[in-house]
């Protein structure tokens with residue numbers, strides 16, 4: 001297999017430049033499956049990754065899909081998304097099951113959600 | 125798009141996955157974990173509406189390793205690659221399936237990546253049962269509900285009892301046999317996980333952290 005491994009070939013310098021060296025504060029709100037929706041179109045002069053995210057998320061798009069498409073580690077994408085959320089350029093639809101805070105132990109999902117998943121799977 | 129059959133590795137710019145509906149607002153996760161070559165990607169591909177995509181997460185731990193010659197603390201980067209697929213369940217719910225190797229560094233990132241997961245499928249190859257001991261151990265420790273799915277590689281048939289014993293599987297954990305190449309069979313594995321969750325007892329006291 002010679003699948004590309006996104007991010008692996010990126011030098012730390014490139015990743016540093018992408019995020020302006022900012023740390024991950026505020027980016028923890030984004031779950032892998034938080035759905036991102038663009039609230040505006042890209043504007044000229046915008047950082048190309050930001051513009052790419054806005055183009056990609058005209059329809060709801062999960063954080064992990066954005067990471068795969070940009071070929072960037074999820075943690076870097078979370079920082080880029082925090083920028084866009086902070087300036088109101090995207091909105092975020094967070095999962096309704098237990099999520100968010102890292103190091104949380106397992107919580108059983110809502111029974112209504114489980115029923116909806118079951119129905120959805122059976123209808124496939 | 126109505127076909128779930130697609131080629132991994134096709135990489136044209138116009139090969140963008142079909143968009144979700146604008147009403148989609150609830151992402152859900154199931155993790156398929158198992159040893160190398162056990163059929164994780166195959167299972168994701170069988171049920172996914174998009175070709176499996178691949179991404180990774182990196183976490184840097186500062187100052188763990190010390191380089192003797194220079195006497196400087198170096199940074200160790202933990203990188204975990206995983207692939208995933210997607211199933212639109214209804215107007216609101218979208219299920220993401222993650223295929224991930226159960227090696228040690230993966231569990232280091234579990235909380236960061238997979239907190240809030242509905243549950244897990246441990247995919248096993250009956251010819252290499254020991255490969256899945258570690259994953260089962262970690263999931264039990266973490267308190268994440270799971271089912272064990274034996275992928276059929278055409279080897280000698282094992283009875284469920286034999287597999288249970290070899291895995292030291294608690295009675296309450298469902299064991300199913302599957303063919304990851306089949307959409308119906310993979311779907312059944314996911315359904316057995318959800319049914320297991322529906323019957324899962326609510327914990328009285330939270331599990332102590334590892």
Ligand SMILES: Nc1nc2c(ncn2[C@@H]2O[C@H](COP(=O)(O)OP(=O)(O)OP(=O)(O)O)[C@@H](O)[C@H]2O)c(=O)[nH]1
Pocket residue numbers: 158159160161162163164165166167223225275276277278302303304305
């Ligand atoms: N006979 C048989 N072969 C299978 C089955 N599932 C997967 N395979 C084959 O086994 C090989 C490995 O499958 P993958 O889906 O790539 O396994 P994986 O767990 O994703 O592998 P890694 O990501 O490399 O750890 C492929 O050649 C599949 O076609 C199965 O149910 N029966």
Ligand SMILES: [Mg+2]
Pocket residue numbers: 164165166207223
């Ligand atoms: Mg694989």
